[in-house]
Amino acid sequence: MNRTIWTSIGAGLVGAALLAGPAAAQGVIRIGVTQPLTGAFAASGNYVTQGAKIAEDQINAAGGVLGRKIQLVVEDNKSNPTEAVATAEKLIGKDKVPVMMGAWSSTLTLAVMPKLMEYGVPMLVETSSSGKITTSGNPWIFRISPTSEMEAKAFAAMAKKMGIKKADFLSTNNDFGLGAAKEFSEMLKGQGVQIGTMETMDPKATDFSAQLAKIKASGSDTLFVTTAVEQITLILKQAKEQQLKARIITTGGSNSPDQLIQQAGDAANGSFHLVFFTPWFPEAVKNPDLARKFVAEWNARKYPVGGLTEGFRGWDGINTIVAAIKAAGKAEPQAIQKALWNVKVKGINGDIAFIKQGPAGKESAQNVPSVYVVKIEKGKVARN
């Protein structure tokens, strides 16, 4: 008896929710977001999502787009490629989003890409740097973050100035780390720099003593490290323990210098970092007013200050998507894809516009972003 009552109440509630769902969403333009909110990359994925939410609120406060409000549908890809594919299926199949943003790491993005081809939905890539993403012939990919190759090229002038003679590499063992090690070592070789040892590490590893002992023995003057901030923290600490003399340069932009200062302490001093946003000196970026406004809003929401260098990606991504929806005049996948090719957006990283990359006829879109180098000195971030 009791059971029947509860069952019917439950069914009633579910029914009400189903009816209320589409009614409340009427007129809203949905944008799918797949980010690692849990698992190994949880910290960064949450920051990107927070930046995206700031963009959503600001755009809606200014009246939305095409007279409609936007709504982010955020799905957690759990730092796992299989889950990332499932989030894409859900966002496209169930939520019917006409456009997506994601999926943070290169491995996650590469996993989602075949789904974009299958359903014909464009995705804006906000963080991933592996070259493969824009060269594999997927015309639904629009990347605003730099490829490792672009990063290496941007760093070339700096490498000369720093007087690098011999360099070692320590990279996380995935598309992101291996891609960066390849591009940076080729760039350096082109400058006549000797390449020492190239070491890798499991993305989950916490102990790098074996790799660092080997790197120390190679006697290079510079060590390039490519991974996310958690492992960089540990590498800086352990390099100090093993008295590694080489100067450490981190690439990839997911290195959050604020977090390194806070967590690695004086082991962070003297290290260099390639970043794509410099919240410490907003005057250094192309659109300083946007940067200042974003930093102020981030701080007003009491988000961790170490997340700014990730959070801006979400803001730039959503603003680029909305600019395309506006230009397209309708929220449909093909129209948005077409419009994205011609957008000119003022972003926090710089001005966003797309060039063609990959095999002719099915090119992917790639932005040419700004790259900055900063240095940690006496517990503070300094311009280099």
Place this chain on the structure above:
Amino acid sequence: MDQLLQHGLNALMLGGTYALLGIGLTLIFGIMRVVNFTHGELYAFGAYMMYMLVMLTGANFFVALVLAVALGVALGAALEFVLLRKLRGADIDTTMLVMIGAWIALQNAEQLAWTGVAQSIDSPFPSAPLVIGTVSVSWGRVFVFCVALALIAATYALINHTRLGKAMRATFQDRDTAALMGIQIGTINNATFALGSGLAAAAGALLGPVYVAYPTMGDLAALKAFAIVILGGLGSIAGATAGGFILALAEELGAGYISSGYRDAMGFVLIILILIFKPTGLFAQKERVG
């Protein structure tokens, strides 16, 4: 030569904590026949307790260490009481599924409580390393190594020289006969799970300040613990101790002289080799189940 010495020293330091992790897991499997998937989460729990006590309440580092281990023991006892007690006599697959569920729940609870951002824990040790000739090691790691050895010795003494230890060994050898002799199997199970969990929490509390604390830190730790236990033979404390040091050495030398990309695979290559030639592990006392 310098590089070899440094690898050796690193392996020694790493081996101590690997052994600590392995012993906790092997005890629980040997005595309770439970494949404990929450082991890694107890390790993370120990680290987070250090973070809470040292960084948020400002407790003394050494007091916090003792408290963190005590809390780990308490959490272990609670897990046994709430989840495993009801499953006594259930088949090994059911228990395994419940433990996998508990693992996922605990890991997500950690992220909910302390966010996904890695947290560092201050330690009272000087940041300049201890330098011996051409090799160096941090004072924090020396401390971790010494405490790990002391805990391993204490566990060994507990199992071999106390009444509780005797009851545990009796349960390990034959649960039904032990029960007939008047041993309270429920109490033994609770004590075993609490002890094993306490050792994992101790490893986490010791290593948290050396590394950083983050919600998924337990995954790789648990994987290593399983490797160590299989290497040494399921249920063998001496095996787990030796297994810990062997795994650390294999990883260090493998990464140093073969390829660092396969560092975390070295241990598993070793396991395959050992299982081919000695299927019960190096020191097993009894045939494996499941």
